[in-house]
Amino acid sequence: MGKTIINKSSLSISENGLEKKTSSKRLEVLKTYKIYIGGQFPRTESGRYYIPVNAAGKKLANVCLSSRKDFRDAVVSARGAFSGWSGRAAFNRGQILYRMAEMLEGRKAQFIDELIQQDATKAKAEKEVNLAIDRLIYYAGWCDKFQQLFSSVNPVATSHFNFSVPEPTGVVSIIAPQDDSLLGLVSVIAPVIAGGNTCVVLASETKPLCAVTFAEVLNSSDLPGGVVNMLTGKPSELVSWFVDHMDVNATIYCEKDSITQKMMREKSALNLKRLTFYDKVNWYSEEGQSPYFIMDTQEIKTTWHPVENIAGAGGGY
Secondary structure (H helix, E strand, O other), X not given: OOOOOOOXXXXXXXXXXXXXXXXXOOOOOOOEEOOEEOOEOOOOOOOOEEOOEOXXXXXXXXXXXXXXXXXXXXXXXXXXXXXXXXXXXXHHHHHHHHHHHHHHHHOHHHHHHHHHHOOOOHHHHHHHHHHHHHHHHHHHHHOOOHHXXXXXXXXXXXXXXXXXXXXXXXXXXXXXXXXXXXXXXXXXXXXXXHOOXXXXXXXXXXXXXXXXHHHHHHHOOOOOOOOEEEEOOOHHHHHHHHHHOOOOOEEEXXXXXXXXXXXXXXXXXXXXXXXXEOOOOOOOOHHHOOHHHHHOOEEEEEEEEEOOOOHHHOOOO
């Protein structure tokens, strides 16, 4: 018998009635940017995500759309990390902030590229990254110095030694600047943690790339898990929970939305939460850095210590 020759089929395979066509253009795989909670990079529990688009219409990434539960988990993590972080030597906190600057310097090219993707010019992107690095170093230097500047010995009418010192407020929730992907974010986080607080941060909704990459920098810079927790998503969905949570001690809001500011003032009164608005700060100028930003999330603790009043007792030589 002769051999049976089977010719290659010329039929094209179709799905749902549509024939597959080979494209010469490669389909780009978008990076999935996760959130950062407790030193880990989980996906949002909601399973939702969104795709930010730049001015040219290019899709940037798959970004988690954080939920209320993500925020609650982040607050629990921040509260758990507060005791250890605030109890560290101020000099050690300065070392860790300096290490952040070192790690950011090492990934400078990546941050510049992400800023350019988010519509910044190359010159502006380089300036923003350089300023962010310098700002971390600036606050690293203040970690063990602001206490002596803002402490005081108080004159009193009794035989007591009376002095006041700043101490960290606790857990701070932050709605970061929406127009500054990196510099504004660093400028609000650095003074909060330099003073010994922990924080939960909501990054820019439209320009989130640098925020999650900055979380990767934090994760590799000796910062204990839970000190900074980074969420991405919509401020319109999350801002009320950021200010409403009873275990958050202070909230920072960086936008000019007067309606939102009014709502935040009302909700913050429920547990006497400290509320700070940075809606007029130019983060690119000298006013974008100051030890007074550290003091915005500090409480003043006054101590009375009894002492012998030698002069009042008529002592002499």
